[in-house]
Amino acid sequence: MPVAVAVVVALASGCTNTTAPAPAANASYGVPIEVNTPQGLRAKQTIDMLNSEWPIGTVGVRTLAAPDQVNGVTSAMGNLWLDRPITVEGIDIGAGQATLHVLTSYGVAQDISLRTNDEGLVDRFEVSLKEPEIKTWGDIDTELSKTGARYSYQVSKVDDGKCSKVAGANTDLSLPLASIFKLYVLLAVADAVTAGTLEWGDSLTVTEEAKAVGSASLSDLPPGAQVSVREAAQEMISASDNMATDLLIARLGPGAVERALVAAGHHDPASMTPFPTMHELFSIGWGTPDLREQWKQATPQGRALLLEQTNSRPFHPDPVRTGTPASAFGAEWYGSAADICRVHAALQTAAIGEAAPVKDILSAVPGISLDETRWPYIGAKGGNLPGDLTFSWYAVDRTGQPWVVSFQMNWPRFRSQTAAGWLLSIADKTFGLIPNG
Numbered sequence: 001m002p003v004a005v006a007v008v009v010a011l012a013s014g015c016t017n018t019t020a021p022a023p024a025a026n027a028s029y030g031v032p033i034e035v036n037t038p039q040g041l042r043a044k045q046t047i048d049m050l051n052s053e054w055p056i057g058t059v060g061v062r063t064l065a066a067p068d069q070v071n072g073v074t075s076a077m078g079n080l081w082l083d084r085p086i087t088v089e090g091i092d093i094g095a096g097q098a099t100l101h102v103l104t105s106y107g108v109a110q111d112i113s114l115r116t117n118d119e120g121l122v123d124r125f126e127v128s129l130k131e132p133e134i135k136t137w138g139d140i141d142t143e144l145s146k147t148g149a150r151y152s153y154q155v156s157k158v159d160d161g162k163c164s165k166v167a168g169a170n171t172d173l174s175l176p177l178a179s180i181f182k183l184y185v186l187l188a189v190a191d192a193v194t195a196g197t198l199e200w201g202d203s204l205t206v207t208e209e210a211k212a213v214g215s216a217s218l219s220d221l222p223p224g225a226q227v228s229v230r231e232a233a234q235e236m237i238s239a240s241d242n243m244a245t246d247l248l249i250a251r252l253g254p255g256a257v258e259r260a261l262v263a264a265g266h267h268d269p270a271s272m273t274p275f276p277t278m279h280e281l282f283s284i285g286w287g288t289p290d291l292r293e294q295w296k297q298a299t300p301q302g303r304a305l306l307l308e309q310t311n312s313r314p315f316h317p318d319p320v321r322t323g324t325p326a327s328a329f330g331a332e333w334y335g336s337a338a339d340i341c342r343v344h345a346a347l348q349t350a351a352i353g354e355a356a357p358v359k360d361i362l363s364a365v366p367g368i369s370l371d372e373t374r375w376p377y378i379g380a381k382g383g384n385l386p387g388d389l390t391f392s393w394y395a396v397d398r399t400g401q402p403w404v405v406s407f408q409m410n411w412p413r414f415r416s417q418t419a420a421g422w423l424l425s426i427a428d429k430t431f432g433l434i435p436n437g
Helices: 038-050 067-081 137-145 178-195 208-212 229-238 242-252 256-263 278-286 292-297 300-310 337-350 357-363 417-433
Strands: 087-094 097-103 109-116 122-129 150-159 162-169 203-205 226-228 377-385 388-396 402-410
Touching: 038 067, 038 087, 038 097, 038 109, 067 122, 067 417, 122 417, 137 150, 137 162, 137 417, 150 337, 150 417, 162 337, 178 229, 178 242, 178 256, 178 337, 178 357, 178 377, 178 388, 203 229, 203 242, 208 242, 208 278, 226 229, 229 242, 229 357, 242 256, 242 278, 278 292, 278 300, 292 300, 337 357, 337 377, 337 388, 337 402, 357 377, 388 417, 402 417
Parallel strands: none
Antiparallel strands: 087 097, 097 109, 109 122, 150 162, 150 402, 203 226, 377 388, 388 402
């Protein structure tokens, strides 16, 4: 099952432009493409369109693809376009077909295979990821460093709730967590359940404000509808549901998540105090009015005031900025690879007695396909915001030894879902390097 990576801010891609992209016949994007065959001509047109600043739309794609393929090709090319410029590393021309070997702007290798029909239009268009070879810990660092991102990764053993690093890079670097921050909310829930101030069956009331930040699976619930704490916690983790997250934070009350930060050993709890709700941080990073620069320059006290002010108005996304990173302005939730390991360990320690369901909540969507005989338990949480991509797992091997594996990537611009697929392929190979039993 694909990892639950929630894109919590919609991308304003403008994918239905009504004017065909201007040709870029003289542009060069790596290896030259001969256009003396229909398939070569379409391969060249594909690369020209992908490297145009004009968004991919059905009108332009109709000049490239057979009518029954237009929608599918538009979708595939739209995803590629987000990672422009696309560089051609090589091309294979065959009878009525061509395969382009390309690199995204951040160095991820893909193959674009197309076939032309008797009219010279594309009637098959496939994009496949070329997974990197990972044979040593050093290979992971090499691949991540190629992307131009700020990044960290860590593989740790967990013994008696303590993390011991086995491999990693930049593990103390504080980077955006994206939706991994929701692990701290879950820990606060677990602590409240254990303390008897909250029960899994307690009801939360859906509000207009909570709905405004988006919901992956509870979006059909009207304001005033009820959802249990257990269901909200599950959706917050497995579907990265934003509305459920804010409902839980509101129910927990002031200071609860801040206490969880301290309990989990976050390296700098003060940097996330007061702990922003999704409504608050989305308003700062992607809402109207534009508060990014003000947030960047503000003191901690000034930031606390800005967060408070956002609660006096509805969240209205700014369509100009919804696809642009806010982390460059410091508008994110932050933590290090070491922090991620500690919060995973803290959650497992807390998952006893009345809080035992936490284990099932974390493992409902493992987010990665591993051999269950080698890895009988996998808890997971990942996240995705414009420019920020994160994954983390708490996995127990067949000997009962727990491990935590995490990745954090931070770019200055939006990256497509290709980045997630590429990073997951590295994560899969990372688990293969762990001495399991």
